[in-house]
Amino acid sequence: xxxxxxxxxxxxxxxxxxxxxxxxxxxxxxxxxxxxxxxxxxxxxxxxxxxxxxxxxxxxxxxxxxxxxxxxxxxxxxxxxxxxxxxxxxxxxxxxxxxxxxxxxxxxxxxxxxxxxxxxxxxxxxxxxxxxxxxxxxxxxxxxxxxxxxxxxxxxxxxxxxxxxxxxxxxxxxxxxxxxxxxxxxxxxxxxxxxxxxxxxxxxxxxxxxxxxxxxxxxxxxxxxxxxxxxxxxxxxxxxxxxxxxxxx
Amino acid sequence: xxxxxxxxxxxxxxxxxxxxxxxxxxxxxxxxxxxxxxxxxxxxxxxxxxxxxxxxxxxxxxxxxxxxxxxxxxxxxxxxxxxxxxxxxxxxxxxxxxxxxxxxxxxxxxxxxxxxxxxxxxxxxxxxxxxxxxxxxxxxxxxxxxxxxxxxxxxxxxxxxxxxxxxxxxxxxxxxxxxxxxxxxxxxxxxxxxxxxxxxxxxxxxxxxxxxxxxxxxxxxxxxxxxxxxxxxxxxxxxxxxxxxxxxxxxxxxxxxxxxxxxxxxxxxxxxxxxxxxxxxxxxxxxxxxxxxxxxxxxxxxxxxxxxxxxxxxxxxxxxxxxxxxxxxxxxxxxxxxxxxxxxxxxxxxxxxxxxxxxxxxxxxxxxxxxxxxxxxxxxxxxxxxxxxxxxxxxxxxxxxxxxxxxxxxxxxxxxxxxxxxxxxxxxxxxxxxxxxxxxxxxxxxxxxxxxxxxxxxxxxxxxxxxxxxxxxxxxxxxxxxxxxxxxxxxxxxxxxxxxxxxxxxxxxxxxxxxxxxxxxxxxxxxxxxxxxxxxxxxxxxxxxxxxxxxxxxx
Ligand SMILES: Cc1cc2nc3c(=O)[nH]c(=O)nc-3n(C[C@H](O)[C@H](O)[C@H](O)COP(=O)(O)OP(=O)(O)OC[C@H]3O[C@@H](n4cnc5c(N)ncnc54)[C@H](O)[C@@H]3O)c2cc1C
Ligand code: SF4
Numbered sequence: 001x002x003x004x005x006x007x008x009x010x011x012x013x014x015x016x017x018x019x020x021x022x023x024x025x026x027x028x029x030x031x032x033x034x035x036x037x038x039x040x041x042x043x044x045x046x047x048x049x050x051x052x053x054x055x056x057x058x059x060x061x062x063x064x065x066x067x068x069x070x071x072x073x074x075x076x077x078x079x080x081x082x083x084x085x086x087x088x089x090x091x092x093x094x095x096x097x098x099x100x101x102x103x104x105x106x107x108x109x110x111x112x113x114x115x116x117x118x119x120x121x122x123x124x125x126x127x128x129x130x131x132x133x134x135x136x137x138x139x140x141x142x143x144x145x146x147x148x149x150x151x152x153x154x155x156x157x158x159x160x161x162x163x164x165x166x167x168x169x170x171x172x173x174x175x176x177x178x179x180x181x182x183x184x185x186x187x188x189x190x191x192x193x194x195x196x197x198x199x200x201x202x203x204x205x206x207x208x209x210x211x212x213x214x215x216x217x218x219x220x221x222x223x224x225x226x227x228x229x230x231x232x233x234x235x236x237x238x239x240x241x242x243x244x245x246x247x248x249x
Numbered sequence: 250x251x252x253x254x255x256x257x258x259x260x261x262x263x264x265x266x267x268x269x270x271x272x273x274x275x276x277x278x279x280x281x282x283x284x285x286x287x288x289x290x291x292x293x294x295x296x297x298x299x300x301x302x303x304x305x306x307x308x309x310x311x312x313x314x315x316x317x318x319x320x321x322x323x324x325x326x327x328x329x330x331x332x333x334x335x336x337x338x339x340x341x342x343x344x345x346x347x348x349x350x351x352x353x354x355x356x357x358x359x360x361x362x363x364x365x366x367x368x369x370x371x372x373x374x375x376x377x378x379x380x381x382x383x384x385x386x387x388x389x390x391x392x393x394x395x396x397x398x399x400x401x402x403x404x405x406x407x408x409x410x411x412x413x414x415x416x417x418x419x420x421x422x423x424x425x426x427x428x429x430x431x432x433x434x435x436x437x438x439x440x441x442x443x444x445x446x447x448x449x450x451x452x453x454x455x456x457x458x459x460x461x462x463x464x465x466x467x468x469x470x471x472x473x474x475x476x477x478x479x480x481x482x483x484x485x486x487x488x489x490x491x492x493x494x495x496x497x498x499x500x501x502x503x504x505x506x507x508x509x510x511x512x513x514x515x516x517x518x519x520x521x522x523x524x525x526x527x528x529x530x531x532x533x534x535x536x537x538x539x540x541x542x543x544x545x546x547x548x549x550x551x552x553x554x555x556x557x558x559x560x561x562x563x564x565x566x567x568x569x570x571x572x573x574x575x576x577x578x579x580x581x582x583x584x585x586x587x588x589x590x591x592x593x594x595x596x597x598x599x600x601x602x603x604x605x606x607x608x609x610x611x612x613x614x615x616x617x618x619x620x621x622x623x624x625x626x627x628x629x630x631x632x633x634x635x636x637x638x639x640x641x642x643x644x645x646x647x648x649x650x651x652x653x654x655x656x657x658x659x660x661x662x663x664x665x666x667x668x669x670x671x672x673x674x675x676x677x678x679x680x681x682x683x684x685x686x687x688x689x690x691x692x693x694x695x696x697x698x699x700x701x702x703x704x705x706x707x708x709x710x711x712x713x714x715x716x717x718x719x720x721x722x723x724x725x726x727x728x729x730x731x732x733x734x735x736x737x738x739x740x741x742x743x744x745x746x747x748x749x750x751x752x753x754x755x756x757x758x759x760x761x762x763x764x765x766x767x768x769x770x771x772x773x774x775x776x777x778x779x780x781x782x783x784x785x786x787x788x789x790x791x792x793x794x795x796x797x798x799x800x801x802x803x804x
Contacts, residue, residue, distance in 0.1 A: 012300070014715040014800050018552055021474055021510070030373055032301055032713070032800045184424045185413040188260065188390060188431075 001111030001148075001170070003046040003055045006101055007039040007075050009068040010121040023219040026121075035071040038116025040078075041176040044183040045146055046114050047079035054148045055112070057081050061104050063092050069199060076194035077186035083199035088211060096204075096211045098130035103207040105135055110171060112153065117142050117175040128175035138168040142177040257409060257430045262294040262388075264607055265407055265433035267395040267446060269297035270306055271371065272579025272596035272603075273439035274378040275320055279604035281385035282320075291611075293387045294431060296410065298394040298775075300796040302379040303372035305775055307470060307557040307804045308593055309503055309513060310371040311335060311363050311485055315631075316597035317374075321381065330373045333508050335363040336483030341541055343491035343502075349541045363485050368505045368513075370803045371593055394792035398446050399430060400453070404617050405574030407432035408446070411792050416719050434617040435607045436575040439600060442560040443777040445790055447581040456568035456577065462678040463583050464562040466500060466590075467778045469533045469749050470515035471708075472803060475549035480510045488542070492535045496692060498522035501590070502536045504545060511552070511803075512545060517559065517590065520679040520747075520782050524689040528746035529778075530556075531694035534702035543701055551703070554711040555801050556749035556776040561587035564640035565674055571623040576603045584632065588639040598632040683784045686741040705751035709772050713800035714750070716771040716793050723793035724752065724768050724779060731787045732766035740784055742766065747782050750774045774799045 011017055011026070012034040018027045035043075049055040060075040062068040063086040072083035086100050105113060118125035132139035140155035144163070147154040148170075157164045158177050186194075204211055232238045242249045264280055266273045277293050284291035299305035314331060317324050324331070340352040379389055396411035407430060414425035438447050442465065451457050488502035493516075500518040507513060516536050518529035537546060560566075560583035567584070570577045578584070578599045585592030606620050627633050697703045716723070726732065736742045737755060744753035750772040758765040775798045780790040 012713075012800060014300075015713045015802070016711060021550075029803065030303070030370070030376065031802045032304060034300075182424060185426045187426050188393060188410065188429055189258065191390065192260075192388075 001055050002057045002059060002108055003049055004105065004108055004110035004113045005039070005042045005046045005058060005060045005075065005080065006097075006113070006115045006127070007043065007060050007062050007071050008036045008116070008119045008121075009033050009062065009064050009071045010036045010119050013037055013120060019220050019222045023221060025217065025220050033067070033070070035074050036116050036119040036121075038118060038120070038176050038178070039071075040183045041178070041180050042114040042116050043075045043078050043080055044181045045176060046112075048181065049112075049146075049148060050079065059084065059108060059110070061086065061101065063088065063097055063100055065089055072199055073191075073194050074186060076197045076199075077191045078184060079190070080197075082197055085199060085201045086207065087201055087203055090211050091213055092211065093213050093215055094124045094126035095130055096213065097127045098134055099209055100204060100207060101127070101131050102134045103209060105131070112148070112170060113137070113173045115173070115175050117177055128173050132173040135173070137171050137173050139173045139175075140166045140168055141175045143174050144177050144179045146174060146180065255427075257428050259430040259432055260294075262292045262431065262433040263435075263611060264291065264293045265431050265436045266293065266295040266439060267408060267436065268439040268441060268444065268581070269295045269299075269302045269379060269389060269391065270375060270439060270441050270579065270596065271378070271593045272441075272581070272584075272600035273297075273437065274302070274375060274382055274600070275316065275597040276437050276439065276578065276600035276604040277382045277387040277389075278320055278378065278385055279601045280608055281382070281387055283604065283608045285385070287612075291608075294433070295382070295387060295389045296393045296395050296408070296431065297389065297391040298792055298795055299391055299798060300800055301376075301391045302389065303376040304391070304800045305798055306372040306375050307468070307555045307801055308371040309468075309470070309505060309515065309590070310369050310593060311505060311591065312367050312369045312371070312374065313591055313594040314365070314367060316594040316601065320597065320601060327381065328377070330377050331367040331369050333368040333483050333506070335366045335368060335485050336481070337485065338363050339484070339486045341486065341488045343488050343539055343541065345491050346535070346539060349488070349539070368483060368485065368507050370507070372801050372804045374593075392796035394795045395431075395440075395446055396428065396792045398436075398449065399432065400574075403573060405436050405450070405572065406617070407436055411795055413794055415721060417721055419721060422719065434574070434611065434615070437600070437603050437607065438575060438577045438581050439579045439596070440581045442558045442580040442583075443781055443790075444581040445780070445792065447577055448780075450572060450575075450577060451568050454569075454572040456570070456572065457566075458569075460568055461562060461565040461674050461676055463560055463566045464675065465520040465558050465679055465778075465781050466517040466561050467520055467529045467556060467558050467747065467749065467776060468515055468517040469530060469556045470513060470554070470804065471551050472553040473512050473514060473546055473549045473551050475510055475512055475545055476547070477510045479545050479547075480512070481506050482508060486541075488536070488539075491539065492532050493518060496522070496524050496527050496532075498524070498527055498532075502542070504542055512549075514542065514546065519561070520558070520778065521675075521677070521682045523682050523684045524692070525683045525686045525740040525743040525784075526689055526692045526746065528692070528694060530705060530708075530746070530749045531692075534697060535694065537701045546701055551711065553802060553804060554708040555799055555804050556774050556778075558777045558781060559590070559592060560585055561590070562675075563587040564636045567636070569624065570599075570603075570627065571620045573619045574617040576606065576620065576623060578603045584636065586635055586639055595632055595635065598630070602626060602630055602632065680782055680784055680786055683740055683743060685739050705749070709750045709774065712750070712774050713802075714772060714774050714798055715800070716773065716797040718771060720794050722768055722770045723791050724770055724773065725789045725791055726766075727787050727789065731785050733764050735785055736783070736787075737764065744779055744783065744788070747778050749776060749778065753779070
């Protein structure tokens, strides 16, 4: 069984995001970029399936600028076998991403597609679900445990206040939650080996599709800075302030 | 420094370079250029502790392009990120918190003229240099630390990379990755100021014998978006005097107008200061309130923050740079020109010099034997002439303070062009310069206004620093009691104030038995000040997990 993993290049989670002064978006100039953490978990899960002998090949696909090759190489260093970049300089919205991934699914015929539940830049949490709808595959989102047996996969999902266990027929789409696994470090020899693994580059055009963004960003604003706290003299003063100033009680 | 009993996995290269700053990357490029010209294969590997090249690089930066032009004469066509030529120079003597006088052009020391230089982000220049190096075939591995030096038979054989996935208590977490041995006939150490392996090499091979102690400064810098109406691309402002002179300290401020309505503002405090109550961080916050600085920042927004020590002992403190199996180059040795506070072009020049020496040695069939003619090679270089000419500057400043010291240096550099018949020395190491707290006046720093000035924690936040929490503390205390038994009673534990990231806090001991030094290692920005200034020399900075530390954009 082939496993297809989708990975996205996003601002590194350590970086404090800065809104551009003209509010047109977020400043990406020389900012450290990295693989979306949920995608990293997806790669790790796929590699573990391969190590257990349950997957035959792990293919990573990314949609984005040429620079996204870096994230594909990282996935290859973590143990994926080959990469595919769908190169575009345009903004990629979830529906377009899902359509492009569907084209890849048709080419590669994977038994399982694993994606992050969302990317930490736009927080849409839609691509996996849309891909499942477009391809007609079953979906299990927010996975915190995955178990493949013959032609089925059992997925534990994190839901409000508890866990839910689903059993799906393969092929299926899974999106990962934070607790699914802890991704490994890429070792130096593996980074070197990754440089020699094949990465194909294609475009939406070649896949017979055109990007058609449906959403327009009007403006991006930074959150209000938190107001400094104050010290109150006693409980009475606190209650008074809560009642009369904050008007919360 | 031997490898653990279990033999680590090994990779071999022709030349190994520790640190991807200007010195290391220039050395890497030069080696590959020489190999290509000679039609030879040469494997060159660079390890860098930052998550990417440039992530840990912090400088002013007014950049002198001489060394870059020697390395890539066509740097302009190749698109090197030097976009803002210096348009105007101002030197201000700040008299107090309100007033200043401008040094007339005629009196501006020759070495402070910046015509022909550029205001750049040194981090971005390094990102570009790394692209050139990779195109030449250099293998660059960011996110990997050189944690230890491999020394066998009194010869450096390479380094061990840091382990990954070690828990705070030393046990191995799932996913643990052991150290790897990277071996090469020659290793170039270019870790920048106070390199932690460089420090050990200097001691082990007695490289500083007969030299003055190295002197340091701590530079704290911020990047601001300012009102476009106040922006003057290429304007370079240097300040001296206030606020440091109020506390008998020396150093200087800077404000550089870069591109995109951004300015770099910072303060360098010489670490030879004597009052343990002094806080370089708070001095910098004060500086921004001076009308000559605040007039540009008013209404602006702070974008990034960071700090880094710089080696400024200059010529007299330069250690021997060769030893069996390697060279010590750039600010790891201390090649900064301290009269100009410019070290990036000299670091590049020393990296290139090192590359040429190593290439020749390998060509002559040497496999790690000390490159003993490196000193002569250095003496014949333009770099040497530059550093020799300014040799009295630092010591004069330290001995006589900014004003008179400046006068001596000015006289020497403008009238005599570096040919004073004597050499001034400064033999008191920076960690030995603190006076007991009781003998010094306390300093009450104003509270931050959160417009121009800020506290440490909100500042560190903007350095994007991060250290995975569950790992051994990378700030090692030789004697864990000493901060409380010696530093606290005598010096009021100055680490609380000299650390620009709020890593050190004196708190009530967990068991209620008095006080303890709490180390918030995850905040560290790798500036190395604690390793330098601790009066007891009890703190050793070691490499944390690879990729940890600040993530500076455009610094
Ligand atoms: C506030 C400030 C302002 C300055 N202004 C100017 C200026 O205007 N003009 C100018 O020319 N110079 C300026 N300098 C000086 C300049 O920054 C240095 O001289 C220059 O960066 C030295 O280059 P380097 O390559 O030797 O070291 P660095 O630039 O320090 O680079 C060393 C690299 O090695 C890495 N490293 C270190 N140890 C290890 C290890 N063990 N394993 C793996 N990687 C490691 C570091 O992360 C870093 O990337 C300034 C410095 C400061 C602090
Ligand atoms: S702990 Fe030391 S190296 Fe880290 S930021 Fe503080 S002074 Fe600098």
